[in-house]
Amino acid sequence: RKQTDNPKRLPLPPGPAKYPVIGNLFDIPDDVPWETFSSMAQKYVHLKILSQHTIVISSMEAASDLFEKRHAIYSDRFQSVMLTELMDASWLFGLMNYGNVWRKIRKVFHRYYGAGIIQQYDALRFDIIRTFLKRLHAHPDKFFDHSHLVFAALLMNITYGVRIEDESNEHVVEAEAGQQGFNQAIQPGRFWVDYLHILKYVPAWIPGANFKRLASQWRQHMYHARDRPFDEAKASLMLGTVTPSIVTHALENIANSPDRDEQELMIRYSLGGAFGAGVETSTSTLECFFYAMLTHPDVQKKAQAELDRVVGPSRLPITSDLPNLPYVEAILKELLRWRPVTPLALPHYTATSDEYRGYYIPKGSIVLANVWQILRNPLRYPCPDQFRPERFLKSDGSLNPDISDPSIACFGFGRRICPGSSFGVSSLFSTIACVLHTFDIAPPLDEDGKPVVVELHMHSGMIAHPKQFPCTIQSNL
Numbered sequence: 001r002k003q004t005d006n007p008k009r010l011p012l013p014p015g016p017a018k019y020p021v022i023g024n025l026f027d028i029p030d031d032v033p034w035e036t037f038s039s040m041a042q043k044y045v046h047l048k049i050l051s052q053h054t055i056v057i058s059s060m061e062a063a064s065d066l067f068e069k070r071h072a073i074y075s076d077r078f079q080s081v082m083l084t085e086l087m088d089a090s091w092l093f094g095l096m097n098y099g100n101v102w103r104k105i106r107k108v109f110h111r112y113y114g115a116g117i118i119q120q121y122d123a124l125r126f127d128i129i130r131t132f133l134k135r136l137h138a139h140p141d142k143f144f145d146h147s148h149l150v151f152a153a154l155l156m157n158i159t160y161g162v163r164i165e166d167e168s169n170e171h172v173v174e175a176e177a178g179q180q181g182f183n184q185a186i187q188p189g190r191f192w193v194d195y196l197h198i199l200k201y202v203p204a205w206i207p208g209a210n211f212k213r214l215a216s217q218w219r220q221h222m223y224h225a226r227d228r229p230f231d232e233a234k235a236s237l238m239l240g241t242v243t244p245s246i247v248t249h250a251l252e253n254i255a256n257s258p259d260r261d262e263q264e265l266m267i268r269y270s271l272g273g274a275f276g277a278g279v280e281t282s283t284s285t286l287e288c289f290f291y292a293m294l295t296h297p298d299v300q301k302k303a304q305a306e307l308d309r310v311v312g313p314s315r316l317p318i319t320s321d322l323p324n325l326p327y328v329e330a331i332l333k334e335l336l337r338w339r340p341v342t343p344l345a346l347p348h349y350t351a352t353s354d355e356y357r358g359y360y361i362p363k364g365s366i367v368l369a370n371v372w373q374i375l376r377n378p379l380r381y382p383c384p385d386q387f388r389p390e391r392f393l394k395s396d397g398s399l400n401p402d403i404s405d406p407s408i409a410c411f412g413f414g415r416r417i418c419p420g421s422s423f424g425v426s427s428l429f430s431t432i433a434c435v436l437h438t439f440d441i442a443p444p445l446d447e448d449g450k451p452v453v454v455e456l457h458m459h460s461g462m463i464a465h466p467k468q469f470p471c472t473i474q475s476n477l
């Protein structure tokens with residue numbers, strides 16, 4: 001079979017030496033693997049973990065050649081038995097293989113989370129951000145919790161019309177529990193059943209079959225998060241007590257369709273993935289923002305001067321101000337570049353074998369793009385480790401269209417590129433502008449009154465997020 005697949009006997013891309021059977025199992029550190037891949041200094045790295053081929057690419061050119069130009073080969077997802085079978089998460093289109101079902105459900109998502117529709121919820125968005133500012137004012141030390149709650153509230157409220165007062169909201173609790181299970185199950189190698197499929201038949205009561213009990217719990221949490229807020233929004237529509245939301249809007253649109261039931265199922269599945277995909281990514285970016293501000297007081301001051309000039313002292317920024325805030329926008333772009341929260345994007349999977357630049361890429365390979373390294377290319381972004389929003393600006397202070405936007409990589413690639421990026425960017429932009437206009441962010445002071453040196457350490461995972469760090473947040477009004 002090897003010979004038919006690879007008749008020219010091309011070599012695999014280069015990579016570290018492999019041990020018999022386990023291959024490179026011990027070459028991938030649990031901690032910040034994207035930095036290890038960057039230090040391998042090759043454009044394409046081949047790793048083999050047990051029998052699984054993994055290719056890491058670290059140039060924008062290769063990402064565009066493979067994920068965009070050859071999207072028919074490079075747009076599948078790895079089908080994890082734990083996730084898709086035992087947790088029954090195969091309804092999530094983010095996990096589906098490239099094909100018609102995925103295309104239909106993703107189209108629904110685009111329709112309701114695209115920039116045009118999202119604008120209709122601007123007033124609601126600023127309302128939720130105002131509540132976030134009040135929480136930040138009352139308990140600044142809990143800025144990590146508030147950062148999470150603001151995005152949970154935005155997604156729940158805009159998608160389902162559910163008003164979130166605090167973290168104890170049942171829908172948020174269920175969605176979070178499901179998400180935690182998802183995060184564990186998606187990590188390659190976390191569960192043996194993904195390598196030894198026969199284990200899926202082991203009864204849950206057998207000692208050592210904890211993975212089956214976990215799968216069943218996580219499955220229930222995910223069902224709850226997908227169905228309960230959806231059903232409540234649907235019931236409110238019938239009872240005439242509706243809070244406008246994406247669900248009610250979508251259900252109204254299909255009210256007279258002949259295939260209403262099928263369409264409703266697609267809407268349910270499509271929107272059911274938004275919370276999980278959107279909250280953690282956006283929260284993590286906002287947490288990195290607090291770190292960037294406390295370590296770069298000069299940047300903070302420039303942004304605040306721009307906000308004073310454009311918005312003035314007597315109100316908060318609103319949507320119509322955003323196009324006049326290029327410096328704040330440059331901060332967001334630099335944040336997405338400097339600390340991409342999906343440093344290896346989401347793994348793509350090859351549907352057939354391929355040949356690229358003289359190398360053989362086997363069918364069924366996991367292909368990872370090292371977004372971290374792509375956004376640190378010194379030719380595109382000189383001194384890439386420095387946080388410098390000015391790199392996106394012209395000398396007159398307007399945005400420079402000649403500088404590559406980090407969205408070339410931070411939202412993924414090709415047909416699987418993040419469909420929630422408009423939602424994410426507009427929510428982050430508004431939140432960051434409001435925080436900068438209201439608060440000063442600084443490092444805490446030590447006993448001698450000197451600023452403490454705060455370091456940023458990231459938790460590794462598909463979505464990287466910062467470990468807690470201290471920070472003082474004081475009103476500047």
Ligand code: HEM
Pocket residue numbers: 093094095106113273274275277278279281282285341342345346347348410411412413414415416417418419420421423424425
């Ligand atoms: C800072 C914020 C965000 C970042 C950095 C981000 C990043 C990403 C990345 C890297 C991917 C994988 C793309 C690929 O496979 O090549 C992705 C997929 C996805 N994202 Fe986002 N995302 C963000 C916000 C959001 C939001 C707010 C939503 C929902 C409203 C969302 C929904 C999705 C969905 C549904 C997918 C799966 C798409 C598919 O597989 O077809 N994301 N995102």
